[in-house]
Amino acid sequence: xxxxxxxxxxxxxxxxxxxxxxxxxxxxxxxxxxxxxxxxxxxxxxxxxxxxxxxxxxxxxxxxxxxxxxxxxxxxxxxxxxxxxxxxxxxxxxxxxxxxxxxxxxxxxxxxxxxxxxxxxxxxxxxxxxxxxxxxxxxxxxxxxxxxxxxxxxxxxxxxxxxxxxxxxxxxxxxxxxxxxxxxxxxxxxxxxxxxxxxxxxxxxxxxxxxxxxxxxxxxxxxxxxxxxxxxxxxxxxxxxxxxxxxxxxxxxxxxxxxxxxxxxxxxxxxxxxxxxxxxxxxxxxxxxxxxxxxxxxxxxxxxxxxxxxxxxxxxxxxxxxxxxxxxxxxxxxxxx
Numbered sequence: 001x002x003x004x005x006x007x008x009x010x011x012x013x014x015x016x017x018x019x020x021x022x023x024x025x026x027x028x029x030x031x032x033x034x035x036x037x038x039x040x041x042x043x044x045x046x047x048x049x050x051x052x053x054x055x056x057x058x059x060x061x062x063x064x065x066x067x068x069x070x071x072x073x074x075x076x077x078x079x080x081x082x083x084x085x086x087x088x089x090x091x092x093x094x095x096x097x098x099x100x101x102x103x104x105x106x107x108x109x110x111x112x113x114x115x116x117x118x119x120x121x122x123x124x125x126x127x128x129x130x131x132x133x134x135x136x137x138x139x140x141x142x143x144x145x146x147x148x149x150x151x152x153x154x155x156x157x158x159x160x161x162x163x164x165x166x167x168x169x170x171x172x173x174x175x176x177x178x179x180x181x182x183x184x185x186x187x188x189x190x191x192x193x194x195x196x197x198x199x200x201x202x203x204x205x206x207x208x209x210x211x212x213x214x215x216x217x218x219x220x221x222x223x224x225x226x227x228x229x230x231x232x233x234x235x236x237x238x239x240x241x242x243x244x245x246x247x248x249x250x251x252x253x254x255x256x257x258x259x260x261x262x263x264x265x266x267x268x269x270x271x272x273x274x275x276x277x278x279x280x281x282x283x284x285x286x287x288x289x290x291x292x293x294x295x296x297x298x299x300x301x302x303x304x305x306x307x308x309x310x311x312x313x314x315x316x317x318x319x320x321x322x323x324x325x326x327x328x329x330x331x332x333x334x335x336x337x
Contacts, residue, residue: 080166082248083138083241085234087195089265091115092285095125096254104285113194120188126208128257130182134208135244136166137225138235145236154232160214160221168249176214183212183225196233206230247307255300258284263309263324271330274314274323297322 091113092106101124104117119125137156144152160176169175187209210226227235234240242264251257262283266273275283277294286293301311301322310325
């Protein structure tokens with residue numbers, strides 16, 4: 001697909017000079033804005049009247065159009081449309097590594113938001129990788145709320161092959177075992193928090209899940225997952241969810257998953273947003289030393305391959321910053337100049 005797109009762009013640039021005359025005005029911004037093949041591949045074209053794309057020669061190619069698909073009125077025929085929970089994207093509920101044993105402890109500067117995430121002695125803390133399952137479940141609940149008047153149940157039965165396909169996995173046996181392990185961690189991880197309990201009127205511990213199970217017979221292979229009441233309330237709360245790019249599930253790095261979720265939560269429809277490396281370290285609750293975390297962070301920014309956003313490393317006196325740039329808006333802005 002990448003080779004085809006690049007070849008197509010090169011073909012389109014071979015236009016007569018008289019047709020290019022209005023496009024060959026000096027434009028330093030466009031000439032310096034070079035998309036790598038990875039960025040071209042990851043750029044998601046809007047449904048219609050897509051802005052033209054810059055290429056390495058600095059020329060602008062013709063507009064590409066894509067037919068907009070009509071959504072199905074029946075939610076059961078719609079594939080998983082993943083969602084994330086904004087209040088859980090804001091603070092560190094999840095481990096960036098798959099084998100964290102130490103608890104995550106976080107307290108906001110104003111002291112109002114407190115979180116303690118602890119692992120069961122036989123399990124690790126639920127990770128950002130395990131959270132992929134919750135994003136798919138949240139998407140399914142959102143679909144049910146959109147297309148049905150009834151309140152959705154907090155227990156969902158999901159066919160194994162649909163869950164694996166939505167996670168963008170191919171090794172069925174290995175992925176099924178990973179899902180089971182992830183569900184066990186989501187179930188056993190203990191949460192103590194003031195979120196939705198700001199005045200701390202009550203204390204209690206709970207997990208992300210109340211229970212889970214897997215059934216495999218000749219005619220059926222399915223997971224039965226029951227959310228905890230706290231997580232279910234957070235998903236069903238009006239305006240609580242943000243849509244997640246399906247390309248997110250192709251990300252294999254924990255820190256890149258973290259950066260995408262930060263960008264999705266804070267950039268929104270803005271052109272850009274930025275955080276200092278220190279602030280991102282705080283938000284990640286990483287166990288690594290800050291120096292090592294900063295090294296990993298910079299490497300992820302240089303790779304610049306998370307969906308929907310460009311990443312930019314910036315230095316200002318003694319501090320380093322990561323700027324998250326809305327990919328679609330940035331391309332549109334540059335091409336309009």
